[in-house]
Amino acid sequence: MSAHGDADTPGMVRAALFDLDGTLIDSEPRSRALWRRLFAGHGIECGEDMLDGFSGRRSREVIEEHLVRFGRHATADQVREELTALNGEPDLPPVRLVPGADRLLERLRRSGVALAVVTSGGRDYADDHLTRCGIAGHFTTVVTAEDVIHGKPDPEGYLLACRRLGVAPGEAVVFEDSAAGLQAGRRAGARCIAVGQAARTPALCRLADHAVEDLARAPVIGPADTDVSRRRAGTGAAG
Template identity: 45%
Template sequence: MALIPLRAAVFDLDGTLIDTEPRNRVMWSRLFEAHGAPYDDALIASFAGRRGLEVLADLAHLFPGRTVEELFTEAVSYEALPGMPAVGPVPGGVELVRALAGAGVPLAVVTSGQRPYAERLLDELGIRDLLDLVVTAGDVVTGKPHPEGYLAAARDLDVPPGEAVAFEDAPAGVAAVKAAGMTCVGVATTQPVGALAEADHVVADLKEVDVEPGPALRVRGL
């Protein structure tokens, strides 16, 4: 158990506050299948935490004749197909955001998703109005694992990165947080614990994090 003082909290979105990863994996898998492109579980897992356009740019050779933008639009369109995995809040996430807001802690989300997508999910969770800042894929030049998004959040919240705590569920996100100089709490909702080894603390879900006077976070880690 650890007690972590903080002046700001920053959250990833997919897999950290809302459990979209099963659906996202189906979407990316269908894209590869639709084009007869080879893939395996590790390749699909490599999309986690990163901007889809950047991953697709790395894999463009598998989709001859198609632009990265076309492929991304196609993958996103699968979200509305019948039978897709259900999406719901990560246990403890909404409650933690509300507790931090009640304690007067500045709050931000840094996501690899596009703004309309991120704003919709935050509205569905009922926490958008509690956030001071939302940094999306279109707000940065380089996505995770680059720290640009987290550094932008610290700058705009006017808090030194070393006095902020960030929550991430994917290796690319953990790397971005650590490169920004923030304390990282890994959330093992979508990845095995070992994949989050670079985080300062790892929890099964956000029910294992409590807000204490100070303010500080009490983390009951794995």
Template identity: 55%
Template sequence: MSRDTTTPLTAAAALFDLDGTLIDSEPRSQELWRRLFAAHDLAITPALLASLSGRRSADVIAEHLHRFSPGLTPDDLRRDLRRLDEETSLPEARLMRGARTLLNRLRNAGIPTALVTSGGLKYATRHLARLDVADHFATLVTADDVTHGKPDPEGYLLACSRLGVDPRQALVFEDSAAGIRAARASGAACIAVGNPPPATTSETLAVVHDLADTPEIRRADGKAYQDQATPRRGEASP
């Protein structure tokens, strides 16, 4: 789904993933999972780490619970994860390059923004406040708001519903395979950030390494992206 990136985009809303898209938190996230697995004497491979990107911790824990000692519950592991997340030796998350510039451009263009993250509300609000970008977002959709995490489109559909926009007029910024598939399944267009999995780049309008390099975005005039799929609940792109 390549396009001429010199032509301005139109959008009724811009929706951002948090980790790896708006903030550079991947080193912190990966170290957190490494420490959780190590605390339970389990090895974790680079491939396994990569497969966890963009997903809710509850979904990851449910999928890998069988690897941990019998008798441990998802609540036990979530408590361990929260405790580890408080360790001061973890890498600190920073804004992605160009993030503040892009957010200011969207504000000046009158385009509302939302955050759609696989993290919890406390996690998201802490980082947004610390990095002084919280006031850019009209609504936050977190892991606490959805039944099905990415790659299910529920979070993006909910954000569009809260903003009162057609998902086919929304523009999503994502970095992970799960997030890109969630965006596409919602009917939205997607810009990939950083180094997305190669198999997903054909599903995006463009790939940017610096958010400030995003093509110009103008407020939508009421027309949906013509090549987007019809929004569908509970189904992710293959």
């Protein structure tokens, strides 16, 4: 696979493992607004570079990393409860399906590729957004923050998804939009495709085997695609 091109393909895979936020759903504007609102409520400055460092990570770990800034009497559970409450405010940016995601998922399912989500979000969050965006039925399993001890960039979530699907990590491809997620996929031993913002960021493309901005153009192929390609190749050779 190329980290830049779209002519070559990563070859046949048995499973495709997707991050959720920023990869399948466009939740980044909402997420950033939410974090800004949380920190601003405590008089804490929160710049873009700081927000960039939150991408792909579990909220629990982000909060614990910055907990001292909330005052010595604050607890991680209290801050997380506040974050959850803020998420219910009606004026936050909406969450939408990433363009091309539905077409890619349908193509992979028709090709016999097993599908999973591996997210740093919680179970309720993942189930709610997958259902709202109409793609919940595509996935055999969903691995959330509650299913692992160590979040991304640790590979635990992706390794668990592979075990649940009954595939080796080398037979899987990971779709990610963050440094933490791409590192997790690589450490698990899967091939990685940088998507969305990651596909436009050279440093993140270097963590991936391939980069593609539009999910509808993703090069992944499965068993059914391979059979079709062989038939087409045979027809072309005969002609």
